Amino acid sequence: xxxFEQVGVFSSLIFWSLISFAILLYLLWRYAFxxxxxxxxxxxxxxxxxxxxxERMKQEGQKLKADLEAELKKAHEKANTIVQMASDExxxxxxxxxxxxxxxxxxxxxxAQQEIQVLHHKLLGEIRGYTAALTIATAEKFLKKAIxxxxxxxxxxxxxDEVIRSLEKQARN
Amino acid sequence: xxxxxxxxxxxxVIPIHVMGVDLSINNAVLAMWVGLxxxxxxxxxxxxxxxxxxxxxxQSVAEISLLFIRNLVDEFIGKEEGKxxxxxxxxxxxxxxxxxxxxxxxxxxxxxxxLVVTGAFAFGIFxxxxxxxxxxxxxxxxxxxxxxxxxxxxxPLMIPIEIISMVARPISLSVRLFANMTAGHTxxxxxxxxxxxxxxxxxxxxFGFTVxxxxxxxxxxxxxxxxxxxxxxxxxxxxxxxH
Numbered sequence: 001x002x003x004f005e006q007v008g009v010f011s012s013l014i015f016w017s018l019i020s021f022a023i024l025l026y027l028l029w030r031y032a033f034x035x036x037x038x039x040x041x042x043x044x045x046x047x048x049x050x051x052x053x054x055e056r057m058k059q060e061g062q063k064l065k066a067d068l069e070a071e072l073k074k075a076h077e078k079a080n081t082i083v084q085m086a087s088d089e090x091x092x093x094x095x096x097x098x099x100x101x102x103x104x105x106x107x108x109x110x111x112a113q114q115e116i117q118v119l120h121h122k123l124l125g126e127i128r129g130y131t132a133a134l135t136i137a138t139a140e141k142f143l144k145k146a147i148x149x150x151x152x153x154x155x156x157x158x159x160x161d162e163v164i165r166s167l168e169k170q171a172r173n
Numbered sequence: 174x175x176x177x178x179x180x181x182x183x184x185x186v187i188p189i190h191v192m193g194v195d196l197s198i199n200n201a202v203l204a205m206w207v208g209l210x211x212x213x214x215x216x217x218x219x220x221x222x223x224x225x226x227x228x229x230x231x232q233s234v235a236e237i238s239l240l241f242i243r244n245l246v247d248e249f250i251g252k253e254e255g256k257x258x259x260x261x262x263x264x265x266x267x268x269x270x271x272x273x274x275x276x277x278x279x280x281x282x283x284x285x286x287x288l289v290v291t292g293a294f295a296f297g298i299f300x301x302x303x304x305x306x307x308x309x310x311x312x313x314x315x316x317x318x319x320x321x322x323x324x325x326x327x328x329p330l331m332i333p334i335e336i337i338s339m340v341a342r343p344i345s346l347s348v349r350l351f352a353n354m355t356a357g358h359t360x361x362x363x364x365x366x367x368x369x370x371x372x373x374x375x376x377x378x379x380f381g382f383t384v385x386x387x388x389x390x391x392x393x394x395x396x397x398x399x400x401x402x403x404x405x406x407x408x409x410x411x412x413x414x415x416h
Contacts, residue, residue, distance in 0.1 A: 002181040003287050003355065009183045009201075011194050014293045016202040017284055021294070024209050025264040032216035033260055036235055037243075039224040046226070 133163045180362055181286060181355070204282035208271030242266055242402065249406035254413055258406075265294075266402040273354060273394030277387060285397075286354035288347060295347035298405050299339075306412035317415055346404055353397050357390045 137159035185197035219235045228236055242263045246255035269285060276283025284290050306314040318335040319328055361383055368380035 001178055001355075002183070003289075003351070006183055008195055009185075009197070009199060010289045012185075012189075012196045012199060013183070013201060013284065013287050013290050015194075015196050016198065017205060017290045018293060018297070020202075020205060020209055021264065021268050024213065024268055025261060027213055028216060028264050028267070029260040032213070032220055033239065033263065035220050035224045036216070036232070036239055037259075039226070039228075039232075040236055040240065040243075043226060 130163060130167070133166065134159060137162055178359065178362070180282075180358065183282075183287075201282040201284045201287065204275050205272050205284040207281070208275035209268065211275070212267045212271045238267075239263060245403060245406055249403070249410040250413060251410070258409055262402055262406055262409075265405060266398050269294075269350070269401050270394060270398035273398055274391065276354065276358065277390055277394065283354050283358060285350050286358060288351040291347035291350045292343070294401075295343035298346070298408060299343040302408045302412045305409060306415075309413060310415060314412065314415070317412065342404075342408060346401065350397050350401055353393055357386070357393055361386055361390065 138156060141155045141159055183199045183201050185195075185199045186203060187198040189196045189198065215231070216235060219231050222229070222231065224232060243255070243259060246259050246262050249255075250258055272283060272285045275281050276286065306317065310316075317339075318332045320331065320335070323331050364379045364383045364386060368376045368378075368383060371379065
């Protein structure tokens with residue numbers, strides 16, 4: 001095998017391979033590895049930080065969600081209470097208004113009946129007055145002179161006119 | 174038919190002799206330099222393009238390969254200790270990978286198919302592990318020769334066994350890489366020789382195999398670089414952790 005027979009080249013092979021390796025090691029160590037390794041570590045750190053931040057945000061989000069849900073539940077309960085109270089209040093107002101209206105109507109009915117009663121009495125009084133006056137006037141005429149039927153009618157009419165006039169006079173006074 | 178081992182021969186290109194020692198630049202060294210230049214320029218292009226938070230294709234390849242090696246180092250050496258050795262281990266991986274892959278180009282040379290080269294690296298790593306061990310633990314480092322839980326009576330027997338085991342490490346490390354590279358290239362050379370020497374009607378069969386084996390060799394180039402690097406991490410991790 002040439003690898004064992006060419007003993008003379010051993011020194012150059014060992015020398016140049018070791019020197020070349022040393023130079024490669026220096027060049028890579030000095031110029032190539034540091035920026036790449038630094039970028040890798042930066043990225044690892046960034047990913048770790050991002051994951052931590054995402055984890056924190058997730059926890060905050062969950063807490064916020066729980067808070068919001070609690071708030072929402074509270075608001076729902078509050079809204080239900082308000083709706084219930086409003087409903088109760090409206091029912092009360094409705095009942096009160098109904099009662100008031102009914103009372104008012106009843107009062108108006110009573111007032112009207114009272115007024116009707118008063119007017120009725122008044123009318124009856126007036127009729128009684130007219131009748132009395134008419135009777136008096138007619139009796140007066142019958143007493144003063146004897147009259148025929150036509151004369152009687154005319155006298156009654158005159159009496160009525162007189163009564164009306166006297167009433168109008170009274171009304172004017 | 175030409176010998177399938179012919180392409181393992183080294184030919185000086187620029188003869189250099191220093192104090193009687195041959196330091197000539199030969200075809201193996203030139204091929205290695207091409208491979209290393211590709212590695213270096215690949216990383217330099219990535220860096221010069223600007224390392225971005227959202228990586229492009231080239232940056233992704235560089236990052237994935239470096240992450241792969243970093244995970245290896247973290248696993249076998251340790252997260253904190255590993256940072257010190259990462260550049261060495263990563264450079265070693267890319268060096269071996271580049272040398273393995275560049276040899277698959279027809280007419281090129283795989284320097285890792287030279288036992289002296291793999292041996293030099295394995296021996297260097299062995300020495301490095303000893304230096305790290307003594308620097309970190311002092312004389313206590315010798316306790317690595319006594320596995321934990323061994324009865325005292327067994328210690329005189331265990332120490333030579335452990336020494337042999339430790340010495341065998343660089344040998345197995347170097348021979349594994351050398352043998353794999355040599356075998357793969359020899360098989361390729363044999364098949365290609367057959368394809369060239371056979372008639373057109375039969376020649377396509379071994380030629381087809383060379384294509385398949387070439388794909389396999391690419392995988393082996395990666396696997397061997399990975400094994401060499403992993404074992405280096407294991408050895409360094411062993412002397413740091415002491416069992």
